[in-house]
Amino acid sequence: MPNIYLLFSHKLTPEQERDLKQNWRVKEFIYLPPELQTLWSNVPPDLEAIDGYLEPIKKWLEENASQGDLVLIQGDFGAVYIMCKYAFSLGLIPVYATTERQIKEKITPEGKILIERIFRHKRFRIYGR
Numbered sequence: 833m834p835n836i837y838l839l840f841s842h843k844l845t846p847e848q849e850r851d852l853k854q855n856w857r858v859k860e861f862i863y864l865p866p867e868l869q870t871l872w873s874n875v876p877p878d879l880e881a882i883d884g885y886l887e888p889i890k891k892w893l894e895e896n897a898s899q900g901d902l903v904l905i906q907g908d909f910g911a912v913y914i915m916c917k918y919a920f921s922l923g924l925i926p927v928y929a930t931t932e933r934q935i936k937e938k939i940t941p942e943g944k945i946l947i948e949r950i951f952r953h954k955r956f957r958i959y960g961r
Contacts, residue, residue, distance in 0.1 A: 833859040834925070837897050839889065839915055840906040841873040847953045848929060856902060856927075856956065868892055875908040882910055890918055899923035904956070916959045927956045 836858045838844070844852070844861060852858040864872055868889050875882060893915075897903065903919045903926045905912050919926040934950040 833857050834901045835860040835862055836902040836904055837893060838863045838904050839872055840904055845953060851953065851956060858902065862896070872907060875911050883914060886911060886914055889915070894922060897922065897924055900925065902927055904928065926959045928959060929956055930954045
């Protein structure tokens with residue numbers, strides 16, 4: 833049974849946890865340590881290249897994950913690309929969450945339009961498939 837390493841800026845929803853346990857047979861959910869979570873959630877937009885910036889996260893993943901483990905990777909597009917390639921090179925399985933979006937519009941008595949967006953987890957998908 834694989835573990836899943838979580839490279840993203842949120843907590844899993846109960847629905848996502850259920851999906852990972854039932855459909856992916858995940859044993860343990862492993863979040864980034866706080867200092868690495870801060871790095872992942874705050875990729876500086878002014879850096880020309882971020883490979884060096886991501887080194888501590890790469891090192892953590894290499895030291896902790898085992899071949900066949902899953903890695904949920906979502907965030908800064910460039911960081912996601914780099915970490916997906918890196919995960920594949922380690923024999924890990926990079927995945928992302930897909931959602932179904934519903935939009936509800938309501939017109940108030942004052943004539944304003946209120947828009948409510950509801951995101952519902954659908955599944956996890958392996959990058960590149």
